[in-house]
Amino acid sequence: MTAFDKDQVSRFRFVRCDFAADTGVARLVYAFDDGPEMTETVAVPGAPFQLDGERAAAVQRALRLLHLVAGVSYYKAAVPAQVCIDGYAIDADTAALVETIYLNGLGEFAYRNGLDLRGRFRLPVSPPSPSGRGAGGEGTAATAVAGAAAASVVPSPQPHSRGERGSSTAPILGLREHALVAIGGGKDSLVSIEALRHAGVAETVTWIGGSQLIRACAERTGLPMLNIGRTLAPELFELNRQGAWNGHIPVTAVNSAIMVLAALLQGVDQVVFSNERSASYGSQIAGTGEVNHQWSKGWAFEKAFGEYVQRHVAADLHYYSLLRPLSELAVARQFAKTDYYDAHFSSCNRNFHILGERPVNRWCGVCPKCHFVFLALAPFMPKTRLVRIFGRNLLDDGDQAGGFDALLEFQDHKPFECVGEGRESRAALATLAARPEWKEDVLVKRFASLIQPTLAADELKIEPLLVIDGEHRIPAALWERLRADFAA
Known part of the structure; x- marks a missing residue:
């Protein structure tokens, strides 16, 4: 070339x-x-x-x-x-x-x-x-x-002015x-x-x-x-x-x-x-x-x-x-219902490279995905189980404050990663700040003293973020079977 x-x-x-x-x-x-x-x-x-x-x-x-x-x-x-x-x-x-x-x-x-x-x-x-x-x-x-x-x-495709929309319809196969x-x-x-x-x-x-x-x-x-x-x-x-x-x-x-x-x-x-x-x-x-x-x-x-x-x-x-009606936190709640995959799953993007090698450690512990998944799961599973999955407590490491600040959209924008909304991270940390087993951890204490006082209390409630949304393409009959399980 x-x-x-x-x-x-x-x-x-x-x-x-x-x-x-x-x-x-x-x-x-x-x-x-x-x-x-x-x-x-x-x-x-x-x-x-x-x-x-x-x-x-x-x-x-x-x-x-x-x-x-x-x-x-x-x-x-x-x-x-x-x-x-x-x-x-x-x-x-x-x-x-x-x-x-x-x-x-x-x-x-x-x-x-x-x-x-x-x-x-x-x-x-x-x-x-x-x-x-x-x-x-x-x-x-x-x-x-x-x-x-x-x-x-435009964000949603529309018929071009250069040509009319085709009248043909795809067949049923x-x-x-x-x-x-x-x-x-x-x-x-x-x-x-x-x-x-x-x-x-x-x-x-x-x-x-x-x-x-x-x-x-x-x-x-x-x-x-x-x-x-x-x-x-x-x-x-x-x-x-x-x-x-x-x-x-x-x-x-x-x-x-x-x-x-x-x-x-x-x-x-x-x-x-x-x-x-x-x-x-x-x-x-x-x-x-x-x-x-x-x-x-x-x-x-x-x-x-x-x-x-x-x-x-x-x-x-x-x-x-299948998960379009759910927030990231609602998905985390669903995942936490079973520990069957605890030793097998990983959302850490540093583990996914073109060569496809399987890393020795499934979680790097320092990337935005590790930060967010740890934070999203924390309100829904015992602390001992979560720390066992990741190998350490990411919220008790002061050196990672900047990474979690980005998730919170505190003095930074949401990372360019597949992570949840800032309001989800803020609600998750506010939830942990009220729990005895979490509130003494370095980053939870920092959130409670430095960031939480600047936020409105009604914006930190986790329950509204767990509500099922109606916008999705799931076939109607299947959604009827799934809805009750997702809402529980």
């Missing part, structure tokens, strides 16, 4: 995508200008050797959607003002969804790199053909480019009732898995990549497992070494598209994530506004993506988060 100069790149290309049924491997190909191709692969074990009819067409639509969404990892290397799709056409709905994912999902990336991406990433749209459905619509190659002067993408449940090794997905088990829903725990920690958690469930392989194009790492733009991407959006493809290949009707309502709340940054590290875990993404899948990919494929 010749030297890469991100400032000289003018165009990003979605070159092509294909799926080999005999190997279960999807290939997603990208390029900058006329430079070398970058090929990512996604391997889905157990894919059927042959697909026919409507299901084959749905797989093609899902594959193209994945191609577009996964391209965010590569586009960000140069963020050029022009984008083209070499091999297929898309409609206005598809462009609106994908543009929204790039704009909002790259929010933290843009903030950290001092970039303004509003209106920059625009996909070419072709008029819908009689047989076209969303990302799978047939048509001539869309090679038109989109310029930086185009209008900004007759998928069997079964859930692919994303497992990430942390408390949230384990709460979902056990809730579905209790509700009598057949499920397969599913993860992407080679993490041994996630595999150990998956094995602990005793349920069927599906480990999907994802290999990024090696050229991307070389671009990073040569000074490409780099930073956080909306990985949950990519994983969602991968799992939609996997669900169709498996012939099942549900893709289940475990994103709580707190994920919709970002970091409030003075002079900038809200930047949400976990935007693709939030409600706006879930609603837009789930509706798109049912309208354009398969009408009977349900994408939803």
Whole structure:
């Protein structure tokens, strides 16, 4: 590869995508200008050797959607003002969804790199053909480019003025009732898995990549497992070494598209994530506004993506988060009901690296995720159990005051991590400050003397934060079975 100069790149290309049924491997190909191709692969074990009819067409639509969404990892290397799709056409709905994912999902990336991406990433749209459905619509190659002067993408996808919304509706495929449940090794997905088990829903725990920690958690469930392989194009790492733009991407959006493809290949009707309502709340940054590290875990993404899948990919494929009606604290309360996973789970992001090694210690004890999970669980389980899980008492370490201050949004903004809202952290610490077993710990005492007096007492009550919310995409019959258990 010749030297890469991100400032000289003018165009990003979605070159092509294909799926080999005999190997279960999807290939997603990208390029900058006329430079070398970058090929990512996604391997889905157990894919059927042959697909026919409507299901084959749905797989093609899902594959193209994945191609577009996964391209965010590569586009960000140069963020050029022009984008083209070499091999297929898309409609206005598809462009609106994908543009929204790039704009909002790259929010933290843009903030950290001092970039303004509003209106920059625009996909070419072709008029819908009689047989076209969303990302799978047939048509001539869309090679038109989109310029930086185009209008900004709105938070929720709307029909583009460049083309009318396609009139086609995705078919009902007759998928069997079964859930692919994303497992990430942390408390949230384990709460979902056990809730579905209790509700009598057949499920397969599913993860992407080679993490041994996630595999150990998956094995602990005793349920069927599906480990999907994802290999990024090696050229991307070389671009990073040569000074490409780099930073956080909306990985949950990519994983969602991968799992939609996997669900169709498996012939099942549900893709289940475990994103709580707190994920919709970002970091409030003075002079900038809200930047949400976990935007693709939030409600706006879930609603837009789930509706798109049912309208354009398969009408009977349900994408939803089982924990959307719950706050982080409510999820922690659910997790604390059993100690079955205490020695296996970890939410510490320092444990999840591309190489996938399983760390000796499951909790680093110093990152925002460790801080928040410790704090969220503390009101709901015995102190001895929590300290045993983490190996030490994080709230009795004065050196970690700054990390907990950020969680509280005290003289700092919420960390760029998948952690709960500031009000949840404040309510959790206020709860601990009133308990004899916790109130003498260094950081609890500091909160009680320094921070709590500046806060209104009615804002520190934990009970309102445990109330079930009505905003979700959980199928109605399933939600009726779950609601009572979640509220208890």
